[in-house]
Amino acid sequence: MTSILQFADIHFGVEDTAALAQLEAVIDRLQPDVSVISGDITQSGSEEEFEAAAKWLGGLPGPKIICPGNHDTPMYGIIDRVVRPFDRYSDYIDPHDDGEFMDDNVVIQSMNTARGVQMKLDWSVGVVDMDELEQIITRFHQAGPDRLRFLNVHHPFVYPPEAPLQKETDNGPEALARLADANCDAVLSGHVHIPFVVEREPGGSELLSVSAGTLSTRRRGNDAAFNHIVVDADEIAIRMVSFDGTEFLDSEMFRKRRDELSEWRRGAGAMRKEAVVLDTQG
Numbered sequence: 001m002t003s004i005l006q007f008a009d010i011h012f013g014v015e016d017t018a019a020l021a022q023l024e025a026v027i028d029r030l031q032p033d034v035s036v037i038s039g040d041i042t043q044s045g046s047e048e049e050f051e052a053a054a055k056w057l058g059g060l061p062g063p064k065i066i067c068p069g070n071h072d073t074p075m076y077g078i079i080d081r082v083v084r085p086f087d088r089y090s091d092y093i094d095p096h097d098d099g100e101f102m103d104d105n106v107v108i109q110s111m112n113t114a115r116g117v118q119m120k121l122d123w124s125v126g127v128v129d130m131d132e133l134e135q136i137i138t139r140f141h142q143a144g145p146d147r148l149r150f151l152n153v154h155h156p157f158v159y160p161p162e163a164p165l166q167k168e169t170d171n172g173p174e175a176l177a178r179l180a181d182a183n184c185d186a187v188l189s190g191h192v193h194i195p196f197v198v199e200r201e202p203g204g205s206e207l208l209s210v211s212a213g214t215l216s217t218r219r220r221g222n223d224a225a226f227n228h229i230v231v232d233a234d235e236i237a238i239r240m241v242s243f244d245g246t247e248f249l250d251s252e253m254f255r256k257r258r259d260e261l262s263e264w265r266r267g268a269g270a271m272r273k274e275a276v277v278l279d280t281q282g
């Protein structure tokens with residue numbers, strides 16, 4: 001069994017201190033094999049916020065798979081934001097990031113969809129670098145066909161109608177189609193500050209999209225929350241773990257047998273393509 005905690009949008013600087021104070025006991029109970037952090041670790045990308053974030057990550061047990069969000073570049077300091085948008089993130093967060101997690105059940109990779117500045121008015125919109133995505137897909141292929149494949153990003157590639165934000169990620173639909181073609185099973189994301197699971201919709205999400213809530217005070221009508229994803233040989237279960245102001249409570253959002261999930265994969269044709277990729281990798 002693999003126990004995965006998915007955190008997003010903690011926004012150190014405006015973090016929910018009451019929730020974080022209770023978190024250690026919950027983590028002890030959930031016994032994570034790995035923690036996934038889906039970006040927006042800080043509120044304004046300041047030195048002090050990154051220091052607090054790094055301290056928190058240092059206390060989190062086990063391996064960690066982390067990606068930055070649009071808030072993890074210096075909000076105040078346009079030169080830093082243009083010239084070295086992720087230097088501070090690299091200094092404080094990268095030392096805590098294991099880069100890849102793989103066990104018998106899952107393989108997890110991260111990708112940065114945030115940018116310091118963009119050629120558009122809204123710099124908070126996500127962008128998928130399709131070349132970088134190909135490198136990650138190669139790693140998924142190398143992990144073999146038997147593990148569930150999860151990609152961790154900050155910006156969702158699909159938004160459910162109830163999401164309070166609806167800004168399409170640049171190349172998001174193309175990335176979803178490519179990931180589905182490569183038999184990826186789920187995209188884990190944050191950004192919208194509400195938990196959701198979007199099941200596969202051919203022509204739509206194409207694979208599972210899983211969003212964690214926020215552990216910050218910047219909430220959009222929901223309690224502070226994170227996700228607990230459990231994968232064993234037979235099934236995947238996704239639970240929301242939310243803080244009601246006093247304690248964390250679990251509620252199930254999604255459960256599916258792995259053989260049903262694998263039916264979503266593209267079948268023998270895709271497996272043949274994998275074999276070719278593996279051959280070319282030697």
Ligand SMILES: [Fe+2]
Pocket residue numbers: 009011040069071191192193
């Ligand atoms: Fe956020």
